[in-house]
Amino acid sequence: MMIKRWLAGALALLIMGAFAPVQAETSFTFAGYEPETLYREWSTNLFFQRMQEKMGIELNFKQFTSLEKWTNEKRGYQADGELPDVLFKAALTPAETIDLLEKEILIDLRPLLEEHAPNAWQCILDTPGVLEAITMPNGQIGALPFLSALPTVNFMWVNQTWLNTLKLQAPTNQEELTNILLAFQNKDPNGNTKKDEIPLGFLGPYDLKHLAHIFGIVANDFNLYLDENGQVCHMAGHPQFYAFLAYMRELYQQGLLDPSGFRTADSLRMVTKEKSAQTYGIILTPSVGYLFPQQWLGDYALLPPLYFEGKQVYRPIASNIQTRTFAITSACSKPELALRWVDYLFTEEGAILAANGQENVDYVFDGDGTWRKTQSSENRDFIRNSLISGGCPYPGVDTIDFQVKYYDPSIARVKEEIDLYQDAIVMPFAHKALTFNEEQEVEAMQMVLGRFFDEEIVRFVIGEKELNQTNYQEMLTELERKGLSQFLSFWQNIQ
Template sequence: MKKTRWAQGLTGAIVVSVALTGCQTGGQGQDKTAKAPEAKAGDQAGKPAPAANADGKVLDKKIEVSVFMRPRPESVESNDLLWMKPIVDKTNVNFKWLKAPTDNNDYIEKFNLTLAGGTLPDLMEATPDLLNKGGENGVFEPLNKLIDQHMPNFKKILEQNPAILKDIKSDDGNIYFFPQISAVKTINLVIYRQDWLEKLGLKEPKTTEEIYQVLKAFKEKDPNGNGKNDEIPFTTRNKIKGLLPFVEPFGVSFEEDFYVDNGKVKYTYTDPRLKDALAFTAKLYSEGLIDKEYITNDQKIWESRFTNEVSGATFDSFPRVDYLEKLVAKANPKVNMNGLTPLQGPAGAPYTKSQQTLIKNGFAISSKSKLKTEIAKMQDWFYSPEGQLAMNFGKLGETYTMENNEPKYTDLVMKDKNNSPLIKMYELGHREFAYAWDIRYENAMVPPKLAKIRDSVAPFIKEKYPVTLSFKQPERDVLNSKFTEITTYKDEMINKFIMGSEPLSKFDDYVKQIDKMGIDAVLKIQQASYDRYLKR
């Protein structure tokens, strides 16, 4: 399928963007100069707006759009909830949500099964790679003409932000999905009991040796004060990725399967530096400083570790500082949760690759949908100044107010006794459709303490391997066969090394086995895709 005239016209802008940005070791991710667009209320002059009808509705008649998207355990999928109802009323769109799993792996499996079934919903959420794959195979509709003809707000965002276009454009020149556009980069960090630290007379750890001593003190010096040796110093609900802060100080990251070194794509899990990272992590595990059940912990068990005051540290998203503090406060009002900046280790300067990428997930339209134009118009409203306010802040007068031309959440969101503001928003019906996240969304939601923690991590973020690469079908066939097998083996062995059931003296044998399984063929494909990405 040929590019539309509009998409061709922006190609030059993409090339210029790449040339100005340059290539950095560790992967070409989000352009550091790129910023997600903000919806400035009261300052909409000169900005495009979707064509509205006489009654102010986006569409002139009511329609029902079926949607397959990740649910939130805290949210009920309903068109009548406080957050969703104004959106439904404005767009004239009633959403029919198909049942979907919350677990990421289960969701991807159900996504693929839905595609294989042939009967698709109108809209489907997934990662850019999965949506591009579907688009290139004719499952999802190319959006170029729809954007050109019916989406002035989204079109302007792409014209003003070449980095966004670069990340959503497939190698065949088409756009197959509407993106969720991030506003900030900080996401995960070590969260810990500051009150435990103070009780034991310890300082905030800055190095791998210091975090070892802190966790050892949490284990041996009874910080919960119950007279029992029952502490599990560090826990996680994020399985192997939850151990990231103990690995990155050695120069490798569980955040990326691949990384770029002087323009060459390499595989993270055969990097020689990984052996030392695993040795340190295995030491923590063997001494009982890391939760023995980190592989199987779910949300409830993770929460119980803190509500029962047996754990004093975890690795999670920064809003969970407030969330965990409120949970623990029910048992201990004196709790004080805090967050750490990345640890110094043998690799040199502290860093992290745990970040919110410029493009999160996306939504694609089924090529068989009879509502393509209507969905495009609805989606364009999501990207409009008015729509962004609705998606980010909810209903004016109830979930937010305007003060000095800035949105501010009401007490309904901010002062719930049992929920953090973010969880309360989900409870009220907030859904993460494709729109531009507004930095004011977080600035209004997080208290000063949380904002300070978030911003303290930002300078340490290092670009990671792009998540928006596109692959040709023969390349996908190789990845589906060889890399799937390699990943299964890698996951098994990494956990065995950490848990001590496999000695690290066999690390070199593990690397040789991955070589035999065909990692060179996988790297060749990744290199080709990465090179194409740079030329978009």
């Protein structure tokens, strides 16, 4: 998508030698965060070695595998102290970015981007909302983003094999969903003669609230949305929220929701053996590949958002803009070269190197234009040893247009299905850059309000608390007592 818009310009720059190796000896120190669970060592990772060969820039690393230690590192930086040249996989919060810019620890990238990172700058201009998202209140740009074609989404996946077995069509609305779930429950779609099917799998109130789209409700992680008049509202007060709770209660009573959904974890739902019985009919997860064996991927299809009053709406987990992944400090003597280095990741060639590896080494193209992995890239250690994707977001763009050329047609099918979500995605509330003080203020309020609200959802759904108008109004009253009006005013005032 976005790659196509600027690929021609990027190719022209490549032809002109824009990414030829630097002649003079240059080295930078990169500091950043990589989760310990990835077991990735930047100093030996092939991605950085290949970038050094291409750009002629030697890299030294100060890598953190603890987010707490990395956060303490960033917040301990002083302008007159020892600083790295670049923050890579920086995981900068808006408050940290504002603070580091004000202290002149980070430099303002905005005056440099058009000349020294033209591909990144063009991506920023071409993708709606990016410039606003990465620009601080004072107009400066402290860090570059990662851009993807679609926001991160907690998709609904349906067992297409079960639908085929039962000769059913995927549901498009609430009534059809109920009928499908009842069929999954009672007609033994996995064929093992056991009543072990879980019609709808979910993980806690967070997943369950995604199903509120069936009633036209989409809210963010703070349970907030903007109404048609631009007023900040809480989903508890949405005109359809009571009906949503009633429907969830109905599904739970009928055994159509996973009975362990409020107490399970992904590690407990995960299936590793191909020959295990499939038990989930519909499940919410960003990727079924994370939970189930690769051989099962063809059995599951994305279930498009259901219709409510003729419209489809759905909330993302996160924007398609992963902000503040790459920043340059005041210690960097050649920021233009650091930008030139990162600009390569905003080209298709650089994006593929970061996420898929090197052509004719890690993947090859077939005569029909499709590509496949080489034997070396099938190695279990390939991602951690050869790529930089995964873990903390890195700067650049996604490779969706490359991915759909994979020789396995099921990958292309998933891309087509993902497009079904494109027009339904609603950003319920634009996130604003907050200062440290504002972050602390809102986190304290959310800790109280969010926990109480989620607990009330659980109580109503499992029947611990009877769902009636009296108890529902008591919940709203208690939210108000716990500071809901103040919470809404806070967000209204920063719009």
